[in-house]
Amino acid sequence: MAQARTTSIRTAAGKAASAKTQSGTVADELVTVLRDTVVSLVRRDGPDLSSRQLAVFLTCYLQEEGHTVRGLAAELNVSKPAITRALDRLGELDLARRKVDPLDRRSVLVQRTLKGAAYLREIRSIMGEASAPKKAEKETRAGRRAA
Template sequence: MVSLVRRDGPDLSARQLAVFLTCYLQEEGHTVRGLASELNVSKPAITRALDRLGELDLARRKVDPLDRRSVLVQRTLKGAAYLREIRSIMGEAAPTARKEGSEERAPRAGRRAA
C-alpha cells in the first residue's frame, strides 16, 4: 500500500479503492445501489467515491437503458491499466511479506524454543 501512495498516479482513499476493486474484480454489472449494499455504506458515499474515480478516468457512470432510474458503473481502459499496476506492486511485495513473516515465526538466536 505504501508503494501505491509513493508512486506517481492516482491516490485513492480506502473507500475509493474498495469501490474500484469491487467493480474490477467482480464480473457482474455494478450499480450505485448494489455497491452501497455490498460495501455496507451509503449511496452518497458511493457517489462521492465514483465522482473521484470518474475524475481520474478509472470508472464511469452510465444510465441503465433498461431502467433509467438506475446508474451502471463501467470500467475504463485507464482503470484496467491501474488494476494491472496494483497487481504488479502487490506481486512484488508478496515475496517480501512472506519472507518477513517467516522470520518473525522462526526462533531467534540465543533464545530457546519452548
C-alpha cells in the same frame, strides 16, 4: 486410559496453538504486503485513492457482474451518497464511469475503463513485488526445516 486421553488433549491443544500461530503469521504477512503495496501506490506518480475509493474500484474490477450505485452501496454496506462520492473521484481519474441504465433510467451503471484496467494491473504488479520477499523468506525457512 486417563493418561492417554490427557496426552491426546495436550496434542490437540498443541496443534490448535500451532495453527493459530501459523494463521497469525499469515495474517501478519498479508498486512505487511498490504502496507507495502499502499506505500508504493502513495509514493509513485499517480492518483491516491482512499480506502473507500479503492474498495469501490476493486469491487467493480474483481467481480464480473454489472454494478450499480445501489448494488455497490448494499455490498459495501455504505450509503449511496458515499458510493457517489467515491465514483466522482474514480470518474475524475478515468478509472470508472457512470452511465444511466437504458433499461431502467432510475438506475446508474458503473463501467470499467481502459485506464482502470491498467491501474489494476499496476496494483497486481506492486503486490507481487511486495509479496515476493515474504515468499522467498518462507521458502528459505521451509528448506532449513527439511534439512
